[in-house]
Amino acid sequence: MLAIDKQNPPREWIESLRRQFPCEREIDRVLQGKLARRGGPGYKPIALATLCSGLQALLRAELREPFEVLEPQWLAGGASKLQMAFKLSWQRPGAGRTVTPMVLRMEPAESIVETSRLREFQLIKAMQGVVPVPEAYWADPLGKYLPYPAIVYGFVDGAAKPKASVSNVTGLGINFGPAARGPLGRQYVEHLAAIHTFDWRGAELSAFDVPQSGAQSVEWMLNWWARIWREDANEEIPLLRLAEAWLRRNAPPIDRLSLVHGDYRAGNFLYSEDDLRITAWLDWELAWIGDRHADLAYMSLHTLGHYSEDGGTYLQQGLMPMEAFLEAYEKCSGLPVDRAKFRYYRAFHAYRGAIIMIATGYRAARGAKTHQDLLLAWAMGLGYVLLDELREVLEQVG
Amino acid sequence: MDMRPAFQLQTVIKAMTDVVLPAVDPANKLAQEQAQLVVGMLSLLLQRLPLQYRYDRDELQRYLQLARELSAVRGGAQTQAALADLSAGAAAGAGVLQRAAADPAELEAAVLELRAKVGELIGAANADGEPASLPGLQRSVLAAAKVQTARERAWLAPTGFEADPKSITPIERQLSSD
Incomplete structure (x- = not known):
């Protein structure tokens, strides 16, 4: 890992990684773009x-009628993208002259997760009417108009955490309070079931490659993150190499290809504190077509929860115990949960999370x-907490 | 462990320069000046940090040289006592200098090198290693990772990502058990 100057990656090294770790075309494009920009300015x-x-x-490229951008202001939140709230005064099709609150979501020069705005845009559009999402308006996936690739979607009222609460910088460990857990937990499960049973084959998702059944999706997914590890890591972490080998050896075949959100957790949905209704699911950038167990196992990461007030129960996502989640999910989706696959994807998410936090x-x-x-x-x-969780999982599975 | 001072300082300076400084009230001259001094001091620290150990070692070496030269001084009881004190101090200092042979950058590079080689071996063994040797490899790597991640978690526990921080053995205690 030391021989390559990763701040100025040579072309032949990039090509060798592409050959060694084939993944979806759009992801390949995005990762190549990242490395091409790396030697450039910060x-x-x-x-x-x-x-x-x-x-x-x-x-101007999208609208024929005059428009006006009003009240632009920065939005905080999230660790990966720049976000600007604004209002657009425009001739809205079917609604006439109107003022619509919107959000511009744009990448920085490099991000903690390097992803495709086109995939995110297509997914938010596809999810309309399936689960609460903002209305997707326009995309600039290659940064033709904006300094970096960006999308524009509707501004949705709601909060990611209770106004009075304190959580760490990435919105992990949110405590919604005892009264909110039941209603939010129910919706949380219902929405996940809706995503996993969604008929993605009928949606416009051209930025996604469809894997063959079997384990191809798992192979692509592992290549995606193994490649990022090599592209971004500073120092080698032997545990991650061990985990990669284990994940490849034990890749489970998929019984049903589902849309996987990829970052389905508290902090990535907005809700109304008045009526405890989830108003929008955000951050679809890590989604792929694969095994639903990936989303289920992600929820089980120890870092994504906290203990109940009496200290006796660990609440995943600050909402409910893991077993209660899985039972409710099976009932709601009609899909079975395979415990071996669940454990596999728990290892995968600890592996992926460590790569995102420590390497990228x-x-x-x-x-x-x-x-x-x-x-x-x-x-x-x-990242180091996740690394230790990965070690524990690998010790358990032997 | 990648969370090292040079990296940490770089990100702090950028946050100060790009975000905090432009937001400091221009009418508050003291706050303006102090904020600029914070950036200046951190920049100085970032620049000099890689040289700090070498600087100290160089200084110790020069004081040992000076002590040797001063041993030629002659005098009464007071001077002789001071010379004896200096001689004892120089002997202790020489021992320290001998033990402080490697530069921190060399130490870091050696760790990086071994990490990389262990990683390569894991990849190679999983490609064409004897199957019988893989369980042993896994046991060793997991055992080493247990000790390593315990240290890393303790080192970074103040970042607040531990669900149960009290369960973490303080880094001072972990390092002193070596």
Whole structure:
């Protein structure tokens, strides 16, 4: 790992990684883009005015009628993308002249998760009417109009956590409070079941490759993250190499290809504190077509929860115990939960999480590529907790 | 463990420069000046940190040289006592200098090198190693990882990602048990 200057990756090395770790075409494109930009300048603060002028260029290409961008302001939250809230005064098809609150979501020069805006845009569009999502309006997937690739979607009212609560920087360990757990937990399960039983074959998801049945989806998924590990890691972590070998040896065949959200957790949904209704699911950027057990196992990561007030029960996602989740999910989706696959994907998520936090977080911040390098550095603390969780899982499975 | 001072300082300086400094009230001159000094001091620290150990070693070496030269001084009881003190101090210092042979950068590089080679062996053994040797390899790597991640978690526990921080053995205690 030491021989390559990863801040200025040579072309032949990039090609060798592509050959060694084939993955979906859109992911391959995004990862190549990341490495091509790596030797370039870091992220420099972008003025709201610059963002607005890029947005206006995008809107001019998309809209025939006059429009006006109003009240632009930065949004906080999340560790990966820049977000600007604004209002658009426009001639909305079917509604006439109207003012619509929207969000511009744009990548920095490099991100803690390097993903495709096109995939995210297509998915949010596909999920309309399936689960609560913002309305997806426009995409600039290659950064033709904006400084970096971006999407525009509707602003949704709601909070990711109770106003009075305190959580760590990435929104992990949110305590919703005892009264909210039941209603939010029910919706949480219902929405996951809806995502997993969604007929994705009929949706416009051209940025996704459809794997053959069997274990091809798992192979692509492992290649995706094994490649990122090599692209981004500073120091080798033998445990991750061991985990990669174990995951490849034990890749389970898939009984049914589902849409997998990929980051289905508390902190990635908004809800109304008044009526405890989930108003939107966000952050679809890590989704793929694969095994539903991946989303289920992700919820089981120890880092994504907290103990109940009496200290006796561990609440996954701050909502309910894991067994209760799985029972409710089986009932709601009609899909069985295979415990061996569940354990497999728990190992996978600890592996993936450690790569994101320790390798990509480090690399992006080291290259000064984001708008919040300090947050990425801080969040590396989570990576080592995940690493230890991975070790525990591997010890259990033998 | 990748969370090292040079990396940490770089991200702090960028946050100060890109986000905090532009937001400091221009009318508050003291706050403006102090914020700029914070950036200046951190930048100085970032620049000098890689040299700090070498600087100290160089200084110790020069003081040992000076002590040797000063041993030629002659005098009464007070001077002789001071010379004896200096001689004892120089002997202790020489021992420290001898033990402080490697530069921290060399130490870090050696760790990186061994990490990489262990990783390569794991990859190779899983490709064409004797199947009988794989369980032993897995046991050894997992056992080593247990000790390593315990240290890493303790080192970074103040970042607040531990669900039960009290269960973490403090890093001072882990390192002193070596």
